[in-house]
Amino acid sequence: MQSLNDMLSESRIFANREALSPHFIPKKLVSRSKEINGIERALAPSLKGERGRNLFIYGKTGTGKTSCTRYVLDEVKGIPNTKAKISYINCKIYNSRYRVLNKIVSDHLPTYAKRGYGTVDLYEKITNWIEEDNKILVAILDEVDIVKDLDDLVYTLTRINSDIRAGGVTMIGIANRISFKDTLDPRSLSTLYESELVFPPYYANELYEIIKDRVATGFKPNVINEDTLHFIAAAAAREGGDARLSLKMLSKAGELADEKGTDKITMKDAEEASKLADTDIVYELIGTLPEHHKLVLYSIALLTQSGGSYKKLTDGVDTYLFSGEVYGRYKSLAESMHKEAKSERWYRKYLSELEMQGLVASFESGKGIRGHTKLIKLLYPPQKTKEVLESEIFGREKKEEKE
Ligand SMILES: Nc1ncnc2c1ncn2[C@@H]1O[C@H](COP(=O)(O)OP(=O)(O)O)[C@@H](O)[C@H]1O
Ligand SMILES: [Mg+2]
Structure with missing residues (x-):
């Protein structure tokens, strides 16, 4: 066992822990020149005062999307007298249209960035500011799939372009989930995906x-x-x-x-x-899961631990749940939180995304068990999963401000 003295003494392993942190952005990025170039190309028109095409970036977590984007932003910082006004927005924190607009205002118009403005006020502030001298606002929306009212956000940012006589808005969206495309309104989808860049593992x-x-x-x-x-x-x-x-x-x-x-x-x-x-x-x-994915996963964790209104199926080692009972649990959970539960069609999408992320597995039950039904299994310890989700769902809930 280590004595307190040992613990306080200098590490024989670490020289600089910071450099090993996954938040650290290294000076040199390994084998991403093509991707970096893609981001530069998307930004180039705005630096010349023109509205470029919107760009959509996707790739699994840890494929360097955020690092490459920030790398390019650092490069751009050095360019003088540009019309491009860039906002890098981490949507994990700014997860609604209101918060994103507010972040843009506080980035560029700090004197206005006081609490209490409504969405319409923020919209007008941004629009007038762009029009003043033909600015190009580049909104970089990292983890954009977490924005609750993304269709509204995309609509609002796009509308600025038709409401102004000069200048414009370019969007760069970044997401970890490819299938989140399906959850978007076709109109926002075609807006966001004017061009696309994929980060492979x-x-x-x-x-x-x-x-x-x-x-x-x-x-x-x-x-x-x-x-x-x-x-x-x-x-x-x-x-x-x-x-x-x-x-x-x-x-x-x-x-x-x-x-x-x-x-x-x-x-x-x-x-x-x-x-x-x-x-x-x-x-x-x-x-990093969006809200309703969390609620579905939380329902799975709860049912795995306690068994639901239906008898749970176990083979002695694992617990399997009926897809229908999970949906039922999710619905009542959402209701108890005064949130509108999504339809079963959405629910099935959430499930397949949770499956793609390796959090749950699903099986067709085969004949015998209630005809043909889907069985779901949680792939991680239910107690820990539940705790993590509780602090995510309810911890945040409390902090949510009035908007
Ligand atoms: N090409 C790379 N070269 C060096 N480090 C990298 C590279 N890509 C990712 N990393 C490291 O991995 C971490 C996670 O990458 P990140 O850009 O956050 O991925 P993503 O945004 O795709 O989830 C970064 O903070 C960085 O430290
Ligand atoms: Mg990232």
């Missing part, structure tokens, strides 16, 4: 390059060997090519070695870290 060799770079600044010299690095890169590639996951595995391995007070990360540390990091990432992923 990373291969093991690319992940290796990514973590190798961080090792140099994050760890002390000779803490980790090549084999172990390759192991981590391969493990993260197998789990979907997520750079964030590979970094998480790397720093977790460092922590495990650090706890033992050694100055080397062993292969065993890396193996253990790869398992731990995977679950960590899942709970983070749950946080």
